[in-house]
Amino acid sequence: MPELPEVEVLVRHLRRRLPGKTIRSVSVRRPRVIRPTSAAQLQRALRGATFTRITRRGKYLVFELARAGDSARRTLVGHLGMTGRMYLLPRAAPLPKHAAVVLDLGRRRFVYEDARYFGRFTLETALMATLGPEPLERSFSVSTFARTLRRFRQPIKVKLLDQSVVAGVGNIYASEALFRARLAPQRPANRLARAEIQRLHRAIQKVLSEAIRFGSTIPLNHGGRKSDGLFYFGKADDASDYYVERLRVYDREGQPCPRCGTPIRRIVQAARGTFYCPKCQARP
DNA sequence: CACCATGTTCCTTG
DNA sequence: CCAAGGAACATGGT
Numbered sequence: 417m418p419e420l421p422e423v424e425v426l427v428r429h430l431r432r433r434l435p436g437k438t439i440r441s442v443s444v445r446r447p448r449v450i451r452p453t454s455a456a457q458l459q460r461a462l463r464g465a466t467f468t469r470i471t472r473r474g475k476y477l478v479f480e481l482a483r484a485g486d487s488a489r490r491t492l493v494g495h496l497g498m499t500g501r502m503y504l505l506p507r508a509a510p511l512p513k514h515a516a517v518v519l520d521l522g523r524r525r526f527v528y529e530d531a532r533y534f535g536r537f538t539l540e541t542a543l544m545a546t547l548g549p550e551p552l553e554r555s556f557s558v559s560t561f562a563r564t565l566r567r568f569r570q571p572i573k574v575k576l577l578d579q580s581v582v583a584g585v586g587n588i589y590a591s592e593a594l595f596r597a598r599l600a601p602q603r604p605a606n607r608l609a610r611a612e613i614q615r616l617h618r619a620i621q622k623v624l625s626e627a628i629r630f631g632s633t634i635p636l637n638h639g640g641r642k643s644d645g646l647f648y649f650g651k652a653d654d655a656s657d658y659y660v661e662r663l664r665v666y667d668r669e670g671q672p673c674p675r676c677g678t679p680i681r682r683i684v685q686a687a688r689g690t691f692y693c694p695k696c697q698a699r700p
Numbered sequence: 701c702a703c704c705a706t707g708t709t710c711c712t713t714g
Numbered sequence: 715c716c717a718a719g720g721a722a723c724a725t726g727g728t
Contacts, residue, residue, distance in 0.1 A: 418706060448723085475707080498707055499725080514725085532724050534707060543708095570718070579708080586706055666706095687720070689705085 418475055418496035418535075420551070420584025421627035426502060427472045428632065433504055434467040434479070437521045446516040446533050453539045461490050461539055462519065474547045474583030477502070491541050497534030503527055547583040551620050556582060562613045565605040572608060572616070573601035574686045585620060588666045589627065591691045593619040595665045600699040601683070601690045630662060665691040 439462045444455040453461075465481035468489075472478065477494035494502065504524045505511075511518060512529045517537045519526040528537045536543065548564070549556035561582070568575050575581050576590040585593065594601050596619035599612055608616070664674050669682040673693035681694050 422706080495707080497723095498705070530724095531726065532705095532707095534723065534725095536708095568717080574718090577707090588706060686718090688707095 418498070418500060419586035419589050419627075420472075420475060421589070421624050421631055423472050423475050423477060423496065423584070424628050425631035426496075427470055427477055430477075430502065431470045434470060434526065436466065437524075437526075438466045439463060439481075439526075440520040440522060443518040443520070444516075445518065446514075446530075448533055449516045449528070449530060449536055450538050451536075451540075457539065458517075462492070465490055473544050473550070474579055475586070476544055476547075478541075478544075490539070493536065493538055493541055493543060494528065495536040495543070497530055497532060497536070499532045500528065500530040500535035502529075546580050548578075548580045549582060551582050551584060551624055556617075556621075558614050558617045561617050562610060565608060565613060568605040569607075570605055571601060571685055572599060572603050572605045573690050575605045576620075577686070577688065582620065584624070587688050588663065589620070589623050591666045592623045592663060595692060595697060596623055598696050600697045601685065601692050602699060627662075665693060667691065 442455075442459050442462050444450055444458060447455060450458055462481065464486075465483040467479060468482050469480040470477065471480075475495060477496075479492040479494065481490040481492060483490075494500075496502070500516075503526075504521075505527055507520075507523055507525055509525075511525075511527065514531045514533070515527050515529045516533060516535070517528045528535070549560060564581050565572070565575065568581075573590055573594060576585050576593065577587065591601070593616060597612070597615040599608070599616060603612075665680050668680045668691060670679050672678070673680055673696060675696050676693065678693055678695040680691055683690050683692075
């Protein structure tokens with residue numbers, strides 16, 4: 417699920433529920449996800465601490481905590497990897513098979529589960545040091561974007577996945593943004609014209625903000641699932657009813673382009689699937 | 701069994 | 715030092 421929009425919706429969801437809650441104990445079931453923090457360090461830092469502010473940076477969730485009689489403020493950093501989820505559960509509810517870290521909050525538990533354990537739940541804030549600008553903020557200007565893209569001759573699709581170029585765009589929204597901007601994914605990043613970069617800049621903002629709006633308006637408990645604020649789990653998911661017409665090209669190989677009817681094509685770039693319309697997104 | 705998957709990082713090569 | 719490609723990570727779905 418996890419690109420910027422999904423993380424943003426999750427952050428907004430948790431922001432209404434976590435602040436004010438105090439951590440009674442910490443259970444680390446998969447130490448790999450807290451690296452390089454140790455289980456003892458995490459315990460020491462979090463036990464007795466209360467959630468205050470929750471923010472997002474790229475695809476990272478940033479939890480700030482405070483503790484009475486302790487001036488040190490803690491920052492907990494989360495990342496969902498490919499398959500991570502975070503949600504609150506009643507204390508009595510059974511834990512999911514792949515619960516990686518569980519925080520005891522009293523009546524409820526805050527669960528980070530991750531079937532593949534690619535994600536993170538750690539005190540290591542340096543993970544975010546190399547991130548590029550936030551695409552929905554002013555720091556992401558057309559000129560910044562253009563200056564960055566000049567440095568690379570790799571295909572533009574590949575550079576959109578580079579979190580140091582712009583933070584938060586993943587494989588789905590990279591294809592979606594290029595479709596909206598009508599740019600071929602194979603175009604070398606350093607050969608885009610200024611007008612094309614401008615289109616892409618706008619397309620990225622549009623695609624991400626539309627997805628946030630979409631994720632904010634669909635019901636969260638669809639199909640009897642846990643309320644975790646997430647809204648992408650593949651086309652076979654219960655949420656697919658809400659999904660029609662949302663993504664224009666991603667995972668639509670062979671289906672007609674919504675703009676011109678030409679079959680959508682799938683290619684592989686940097687070992688990831690890319691979807692595009694060969695007519696609307698023709699190379700110059 | 702084979703292949704694919706929403707992400708990041710590390711290693712190697714040039 | 716940088717760019718670029720590929721493997722690795724771990725598991726589940728088709």
